[in-house]
Amino acid sequence: MLTKNAAGVKARKRLCMTVNGRAVEIEIDIRESLLDVLRDRLQFTGVKQGCSVGECGACTVLLDGTPVNSCIYLAAWAHGKTVVTIEGLAQDGKLPPVQEAFVDEGAIQCGFCTPGVVLSTTAMVDSGKCFTHDEVRRELSGHLCRCTGYQKIVDAAERALREAEIAADEHPV
Amino acid sequence: MFDICELCEPETLAEAKALFRANPELKVIAGGTDVLIRMQHGSLAGAGLLSLRNIPHLDEIEMLPDGTISVGAMAPFTRIFEHELIRKHVPVLGEASVSMGGPQVRNVATIGGNLCNGAVSADSASTLFALDALLKLETAEGERIIPMRDFYAGPGKVNLLPGELLVAILIPREGYEGMGGHYIKFAPRKAMDIATLGVAVVCKIRENRFVELRIGLGVAAPVPVRCFEAEAYAKDREVTWECVQEIARLALKPAKARSSWRASKDYREHLIEVLAQRAVAEAVKRGGGCCAD
Numbered sequence: 149m150l151t152k153n154a155a156g157v158k159a160r161k162r163l164c165m166t167v168n169g170r171a172v173e174i175e176i177d178i179r180e181s182l183l184d185v186l187r188d189r190l191q192f193t194g195v196k197q198g199c200s201v202g203e204c205g206a207c208t209v210l211l212d213g214t215p216v217n218s219c220i221y222l223a224a225w226a227h228g229k230t231v232v233t234i235e236g237l238a239q240d241g242k243l244p245p246v247q248e249a250f251v252d253e254g255a256i257q258c259g260f261c262t263p264g265v266v267l268s269t270t271a272m273v274d275s276g277k278c279f280t281h282d283e284v285r286r287e288l289s290g291h292l293c294r295c296t297g298y299q300k301i302v303d304a305a306e307r308a309l310r311e312a313e314i315a316a317d318e319h320p321v
Numbered sequence: 322m323f324d325i326c327e328l329c330e331p332e333t334l335a336e337a338k339a340l341f342r343a344n345p346e347l348k349v350i351a352g353g354t355d356v357l358i359r360m361q362h363g364s365l366a367g368a369g370l371l372s373l374r375n376i377p378h379l380d381e382i383e384m385l386p387d388g389t390i391s392v393g394a395m396a397p398f399t400r401i402f403e404h405e406l407i408r409k410h411v412p413v414l415g416e417a418s419v420s421m422g423g424p425q426v427r428n429v430a431t432i433g434g435n436l437c438n439g440a441v442s443a444d445s446a447s448t449l450f451a452l453d454a455l456l457k458l459e460t461a462e463g464e465r466i467i468p469m470r471d472f473y474a475g476p477g478k479v480n481l482l483p484g485e486l487l488v489a490i491l492i493p494r495e496g497y498e499g500m501g502g503h504y505i506k507f508a509p510r511k512a513m514d515i516a517t518l519g520v521a522v523v524c525k526i527r528e529n530r531f532v533e534l535r536i537g538l539g540v541a542a543p544v545p546v547r548c549f550e551a552e553a554y555a556k557d558r559e560v561t562w563e564c565v566q567e568i569a570r571l572a573l574k575p576a577k578a579r580s581s582w583r584a585s586k587d588y589r590e591h592l593i594e595v596l597a598q599r600a601v602a603e604a605v606k607r608g609g610g611c612c613a614d
Contacts, residue, residue: 159327159328161328177322178325178327178328179322179323179324179325180322180323181322181323181357184322200361201358201361201362202354202357202358202422202425202426203513205423205425208425214399214428215424215425215428216425216428216429217354217425217426217429220353220354220357220358220361220429221353221357221429222323222328222353222357222372224328224330224372225353225372225374268424268425286419286424286512287424288424289423289424289511289512289513290422290423290424290425290426290512290513291423
């Protein structure tokens, strides 16, 4: 429980989590962020390092289904949790409807913010709730798009939500 | 990588309090959305962290038998905003909670961390001032309950004893029952921004008269403040537009605004008056009153 990092000795910890549906068990340094572990150790490079201070949202991942900035989240805290990165969305090489919506709306320019935005949109869709236009903008407000392509991003998110609603009506659970 | 020398992750509150008593130099970390950013910026170098994240039940929101609403210190802002009890009884706190940061930050950042940082811009602080909230603080030796007003000691400074942890925020029934409320956060951006000024108002209206009015201001002085003169003026007075204007003028009294790169002193004082007017008018409306001019 007390993980010491005495001079020169790295404090290490075993981290067990599920990443994109697969159980992962690795030894980490307590000083690492979840972003460090996902990118540098597990090679999920779809998780982008942008500002490193929780402003830009490029490092967003879903933690137990909830979007968080992995740059300001200690890797040690992910123990026992489920993480989804952009790499975890496509199944058997087929894009899910959220990603299709981003392609169809042309909501991608340089692509750096895209993984984070797609994951936040996925969380909205998976919540099963309805969102007004303002609420969609609010839910995406933690993402900076340096290409300033916000209009199409919001359009894509609304398309994804609309299509999910139609799909739910056609195939009620 | 963060410059952390050790990470303590107690599994119970008792264990956390014992650890903190033995190691009062530890830096308490809740959501980490401030502490880790400060580390990223080079302050808190080499700190040992006492993480409260593994302690169960510290994030619960519940109504106590006497009607007090208890918000666990580890409750993240998203939970507060979405919680049924808050929506029903203290919507103004939900309003303040959703104005803070962006969604990813609100999913992790906690109300306890927000308060313990001592930032005068904390969106939850001015609102809890207006709600007459109490704070439940615990050490290994015992607990004490203090009013929010006694918690802030100065910019970035709060009255926590060595080894003391904020456990819950208590909003007594008299603080919220029958009150209309409104929080206005003034900032250049609608999201991911720090308040240039925050105004929280709650009021109880009967037969279009103020039974009670409470105003909390953020970023108007070195610590969040209450506007007691304005509140006393309003008491038993009929709600009119002139009355609301006078309340807003009096709201300036406790202000000790200063110039910073975000805004000048004059601009902040202008904001206090204008926003207090708007916030009171909206709170009156939500409390069932009318102040149409």
